[in-house]
Amino acid sequence: MKLIYYPGCTLKNHARNFDVSTVSSMAKLDVEVEELDRWNCCGTVHALGATNVMNRIAPVTNLVRVKQQQANEVMTTCAMCYNTLKRANIDVQKRAAALETINKFMYLDEVDYQGDVAVHHLLEYLRDRIGFDKLSARVKKPLKGLRVACYYGCLLVRPKEVAFDDVENPTVMEDLVTALGGTPVPFAQKTECCGAYHAVDNAEIVADRTNKIMSGATEQQADVAMVSCPLCAFNLDFKQPDARRLNPELQPMPVLYFTQLMALAFGCGEDDLRFDLHHIDPKPALAGRGLI
Amino acid sequence: MSITTARISSAQLKSAFVAKVQKNSDQKLLACYQCGKCSAGCPMAAHMDILPNQIIRLAQLGMHERLLASNAIWTCVSCMTCNTRCPKNVHIAEVIESLRDIAMRNGRRHEHLTIGDVPAETRAELPPIAMISAMRKLTS
Ligand code: SF4
Ligand code: SF4
Numbered sequence: 001m002k003l004i005y006y007p008g009c010t011l012k013n014h015a016r017n018f019d020v021s022t023v024s025s026m027a028k029l030d031v032e033v034e035e036l037d038r039w040n041c042c043g044t045v046h047a048l049g050a051t052n053v054m055n056r057i058a059p060v061t062n063l064v065r066v067k068q069q070q071a072n073e074v075m076t077t078c079a080m081c082y083n084t085l086k087r088a089n090i091d092v093q094k095r096a097a098a099l100e101t102i103n104k105f106m107y108l109d110e111v112d113y114q115g116d117v118a119v120h121h122l123l124e125y126l127r128d129r130i131g132f133d134k135l136s137a138r139v140k141k142p143l144k145g146l147r148v149a150c151y152y153g154c155l156l157v158r159p160k161e162v163a164f165d166d167v168e169n170p171t172v173m174e175d176l177v178t179a180l181g182g183t184p185v186p187f188a189q190k191t192e193c194c195g196a197y198h199a200v201d202n203a204e205i206v207a208d209r210t211n212k213i214m215s216g217a218t219e220q221q222a223d224v225a226m227v228s229c230p231l232c233a234f235n236l237d238f239k240q241p242d243a244r245r246l247n248p249e250l251q252p253m254p255v256l257y258f259t260q261l262m263a264l265a266f267g268c269g270e271d272d273l274r275f276d277l278h279h280i281d282p283k284p285a286l287a288g289r290g291l292i
Numbered sequence: 293m294s295i296t297t298a299r300i301s302s303a304q305l306k307s308a309f310v311a312k313v314q315k316n317s318d319q320k321l322l323a324c325y326q327c328g329k330c331s332a333g334c335p336m337a338a339h340m341d342i343l344p345n346q347i348i349r350l351a352q353l354g355m356h357e358r359l360l361a362s363n364a365i366w367t368c369v370s371c372m373t374c375n376t377r378c379p380k381n382v383h384i385a386e387v388i389e390s391l392r393d394i395a396m397r398n399g400r401r402h403e404h405l406t407i408g409d410v411p412a413e414t415r416a417e418l419p420p421i422a423m424i425s426a427m428r429k430l431t432s
Contacts, residue, residue, distance in 0.1 A: 009424070014419040050315070080421055
């Protein structure tokens with residue numbers, strides 16, 4: 001089984017741990033992942049203008065590349081890429097004139113895009129196509145005793161038309177943690193925004209959001225927080241010192257990608273986990289539960 | 293104490309500003325009945341000078357100067373919480389984005405964010421996803 005994989009820019013830069021853990025854990029599930037040929041940046045955010053065409057070109061180009069690779073579906077792990085590709089796809093499916101403009105603009109490509117590529121997030125793919133029972137059977141090192149705060153952020157569950165789980169109380173991440181042998185904790189802040197790109201222009205907002213979110217995880221005595229977005233990971237992990245300035249009681253808590261916890265449970269080695277790319281070292285928390 | 297009466301009528305909707313907001317966001321502003329649910333759940337509300345429901349009210353009234361001078365339109369981060377909870381299905385985030393667009397492209401270009409002003413050490417540590425999304429939202 002071959003699955004076209006769209007990594008996105010940040011997985012090839014700051015979030016290489018997300019990339020390598022995705023590829024290695026999928027191999028353990030016997031899914032051959034093939035990186036999309038000639039992929040480009042998706043644009044990271046969906047422009048909300050009702051008549052926008054320009055910002056749809058970047059995501060739609062990627063969907064054209066999927067067709068050029070003789071495929072009809074694409075998988076991505078980054079929540080921002082997922083949201084942007086999926087929304088652009090839904091938008092051009094509804095707006096024939098916009099799609100026509102984009103196809104004309106891309107006249108050098110043989111493919112006339114018809115909105116017919118399915119965009120999947122890996123969490124959705126694991127749940128619906130692989131199944132958590134099968135996944136569970138592949139676990140070599142159960143995450144026994146590990147308390148995990150599952151953080152969805154915004155883009156996996158909003159808006160409604162891209163959500164692959166309940167908008168207010170999604171559970172797919174918790175179900176994954178359970179399948180891996182870990183313990184998901186109740187987490188009231190799991191779909192509350194981390195401040196996103198205000199990391200660039202307004203550090204105070206991110207510090208406030210990170211404090212609220214990580215304090216919520218601490219209250220539940222989580223060992224780690226688990227995410228699916230490199231921008232959430234940056235704010236919750238690398239900006240924790242800023243949050244600690246607002247709230248000196250906030251204890252350091254590592255932030256991991258769901259694919260890293262999967263790779264760990266499947267018995268993958270350090271090269272597939274890349275804990276060296278974190279701000280807060282996950283090793284002490286994992287060692288504390290006897291997992292490394 | 294003086295009493296102020298504010299009247300909202302469809303006349304305001306005929307102003308060029310209101311028409312533009314409604315067209316660009318594809319929203320009907322008068323659908324909002326000011327329940328306040330959008331503001332109650334907004335994670336950015338604590339950092340805003342006017343709240344999301346007030347933004348919609350001011351937009352209904354065509355008060356473009358107040359809206360375009362607010363910090364709230366830049367603080368909103370399109371998290372979509374308000375959109376999914378509004379009982380009248382108003383897409384508040386789309387309305388706010390249309391206000392940002394008007395502020396940045398009002399005959400000439402007015403950038404809200406100049407990347408050169410971001411300190412070099414911040415720029416060095418930021419992942420591409422942060423930079424690109426900030427530029428998409430805060431520059432023309
Ligand atoms: S939630 Fe909807 S109806 Fe209520 S104040 Fe906000 S925009 Fe208006
Ligand atoms: S989209 Fe903007 S206004 Fe709505 S809840 Fe999020 S930050 Fe607040």
